[in-house]
Amino acid sequence: MCIAAPGKVIKIEDNIAHVDYNGNIITANAGIVPVSAGDHVLVHAGLIIQRINKTEAEEMAELFSQLEEI
Amino acid sequence: MDIATVKEYLKSYDGPQCTIMEVCGTHTATISQNGIPDMLSDKIRLISGPGCPVCVTVAAYIDRLLELALTQNTTVVTFGDMIRVRGTKLSLSDASAMGASVKTVYSPFEIIELAKADTGRNFVFAAVGFETTAPVYALIIERLINDNIKNVKLLTAIKTMPEAIRTVFAKNGKITGFLAPGHVSIITGYELFLDLAKKLQVPFVVSGFSGEELLLSVYALTKLKGGQALNMYTSVVTTEGNERAKEKLLKYFKITDAPWRGMGIIKNSGMVLKEEYGEFDAGSQNLISDSMYNSACKCADVISGMLSPCECPLFGGVCTPENPQGACMVSAKGACFHHYVNKRL
Numbered sequence: 001m002c003i004a005a006p007g008k009v010i011k012i013e014d015n016i017a018h019v020d021y022n023g024n025i026i027t028a029n030a031g032i033v034p035v036s037a038g039d040h041v042l043v044h045a046g047l048i049i050q051r052i053n054k055t056e057a058e059e060m061a062e063l064f065s066q067l068e069e070i
Numbered sequence: 071m072d073i074a075t076v077k078e079y080l081k082s083y084d085g086p087q088c089t090i091m092e093v094c095g096t097h098t099a100t101i102s103q104n105g106i107p108d109m110l111s112d113k114i115r116l117i118s119g120p121g122c123p124v125c126v127t128v129a130a131y132i133d134r135l136l137e138l139a140l141t142q143n144t145t146v147v148t149f150g151d152m153i154r155v156r157g158t159k160l161s162l163s164d165a166s167a168m169g170a171s172v173k174t175v176y177s178p179f180e181i182i183e184l185a186k187a188d189t190g191r192n193f194v195f196a197a198v199g200f201e202t203t204a205p206v207y208a209l210i211i212e213r214l215i216n217d218n219i220k221n222v223k224l225l226t227a228i229k230t231m232p233e234a235i236r237t238v239f240a241k242n243g244k245i246t247g248f249l250a251p252g253h254v255s256i257i258t259g260y261e262l263f264l265d266l267a268k269k270l271q272v273p274f275v276v277s278g279f280s281g282e283e284l285l286l287s288v289y290a291l292t293k294l295k296g297g298q299a300l301n302m303y304t305s306v307v308t309t310e311g312n313e314r315a316k317e318k319l320l321k322y323f324k325i326t327d328a329p330w331r332g333m334g335i336i337k338n339s340g341m342v343l344k345e346e347y348g349e350f351d352a353g354s355q356n357l358i359s360d361s362m363y364n365s366a367c368k369c370a371d372v373i374s375g376m377l378s379p380c381e382c383p384l385f386g387g388v389c390t391p392e393n394p395q396g397a398c399m400v401s402a403k404g405a406c407f408h409h410y411v412n413k414r415l
Contacts, residue, residue, distance in 0.1 A: 003096055003403075004202070004253050029179055031209045032315040042256070042306055045149075045199075046177025047206045049312070050256050054305040059278070063286050063302050064071050070293040070300075 004044040006052060009035050019043055073282055076289045083111035083292060089244045090114065090291050091375050093235060094251035095122030095403025096279060102408035104281035106288070114292065117375040118405035120234050120330060121251050123198045123227075124151045125373055125397040125404050128329045130359035131198075131227045132157030138194050138225065138352060139170035146225075147181045148196035150174040154400045158361055178206050182213055185222045194352045197224040202253040204228045204323065204341060205315040211322045211343070211350055223352035226342055229328055231258075232266055233339035238374045239270055241333075245375065247291035249284070250276045252303045259311025260301040271296035278303040322347055329358045331397065332370015362396065364388070369396035372405050379409040386410060 007019040007026075017030045019041060028043045033050060035041055040052040054062075092098050098118045101107065107116055120126050132155055139146040139162060146162065153162040153174060166172045175181070178195055185193045197207045207224055214222055231254055239245055250263040255276045263274040273294035277287035287302050294300065301307055319341065328340025335358065343351045362369070367389070368382035379385050379398065389395040391407055398406035408414060 004256075026176075028177075029206075029209055031212075032205055032312055032318065042253075044253060045203055045206050046179045047209065049202065049205075049253065049315075050306040052305055056280075056305075059305045060282065062304060063283070066300060066302065067076075067286060067290060067293075068071055070290060 004042045004049060006040060006042055009037050009039045009041055011037050017041070017048060019048070073285070076285055077109060080110050080114065080285065080289060080292075083113055085113065085292065086246075088114045088246045088292050089117060090247045090249060090288060091117050091119040091238070091242075091245050092249040093119040093121040093231065094249070094254070095125070095401065096253070097121070097249055097251070097277065097284065098405050098408055099403055100279050100281060101284060102412040102414045104284070105412070106281065106284060107414055109285070110288070114288065116288070117245075117378070118372065119375055120238060120333070120373045121200070121231070122398070122401050122403040122405070123200055123203070123229060124155055124401040125369065126229060126330045127155065127198055127227050127397065128331050128357065128360040129157045129362070130329075130357040131225070132161070133359075134353060134357050135162060135196055135225060136160055136165045136170070139165045139172050140168070143190070144192045144194060145171040145173055145184070146194050146196060147173050147175055147178075147184065149198070151401045151403070152196050152198065154394060155397045158359070178210060181222055182210065182217070182219065185219050189221055191221060193222045195222070195224050197226045197228065200229055200231060200251070200254050201257045204319055205257060205312075208318040208322045211347060212318070214350060223350050224343070224354070225352040226354040227328075227357070228323065228341040229330065230325070230339055230341060232262060233336050234330060234333070235266060236270065237333055237336050239272060242375050245272065247273045247275070247294065249287055249291070250274045252277055252279060252307065255303065255307045255311070257312050257315050260299070260307050260309050262311070264299040267299040268297050273297070274299040276301045276303050276307050278305070329360060330373075331360055332373055364395040367396035369398045369406070372398050379406040382406070
């Protein structure tokens with residue numbers, strides 16, 4: 001139930017975003033995260049809960065760097 | 071350092087015994103699906119925690135949903151996970167077969183359109199969830215007020231994590247570290263778990279959801295000491311969380327004591343609608359009774375990490391995903407379900 005899925009905002013109208021999940025377009029509420037077309041976002045239960053601001057490769061590099069400091 | 075080094079370290083680890091609780095049901099799913107327990111030394115044990123909202127919902131709540139679903143001119147709208155969870159006797163699925171009106175949705179916001187399309191019918195959403203899902207319900211209430219929609223109510227069983235984690239930690243006694251729930255942390259912020267680490271003197275790592283991210287987080291938990299915490303989901307989790315979501319939540323809801331399956335009432339571990347928004351509440355207060363459908367079911371001990379699912383006498387025999395006896399075998403995020411389908415020991 002607490003699943004959140006990543007997608008890309010295609011367009012936004014009145015706080016409702018159209019989000020592309022691998023070709024499937026769904027609508028999601030943007031009431032707690034301001035978004036624009038082109039943003040990569042995480043959607044949970046029809047609500048955009050965050051913009052994704054790093055690539056997977058960037059995050060993994062940062063994680064390894066954190067581990068080396070422990 | 072690279073992932074191969076981390077894997078080798080985790081498989082050959084020979085330090086002090088580590089018992090790490092994955093609090094979040096989605097972490098439980100990823101850990102099981104990726105076979106992570108088999109990639110660890112015998113001295114690192116992963117146990118599932120109380121992070122599946124369906125699994126921690128008490129029977130009285132399900133019974134109330136059934137009552138509403140069987141009420142004339144009323145439709146219960148719910149996430150799919152909920153419909154096969156039994157209350158004292160029956161599930162929403164059973165009630166549906168008896169003529170009750172039950173509709174499953176992907177997004178709770180769908181209830182708005184359902185209500186607008188059929189103004190003569192009452193709609194009740196089964197509003198379960200943790201900090202991640204709770205803002206959805208706040209936004210629904212806001213919309214009901216703004217659009218003057220009168221035929222929607224929520225039956226809430228909203229839970230919050232910190233006090234439940236504190237209770238599990240005190241009860242279990244063996245936990246040496248926590249994988250903090252990643253999506254909850256997006257809303258609450260990493261600082262909530264840093265604070266909890268300091269208070270409980272046990273390490274926390276906020277983790278992402280890929281197999282690699284979880285391996286790195288487990289690695290960190292074998293190294294960190296009591297009181298330390300790390301945010302290892304920095305692509306989406308910030309220190310302070312989502313202030314807008316927290317404001318919306320506190321506008322419509324207040325903190326309350328809440329019943330957790332098998333753990334009793336935990337002080338300040340839930341949220342209910344404030345009195346001034348009581349017209350949107352479908353009778354959420356005092357739903358406390360926790361009687362199991364099958365008295366031999368050990369869901370309560372599984373949720374608190376006291377037992378592994380396969381230590382339950384019903385597991386895999388009487389209780390399977392096809393014929394679940396307890397919520398942990400029903401939910402796609404339940405520990406028993408994932409231990410069963412992935413043959414996790």
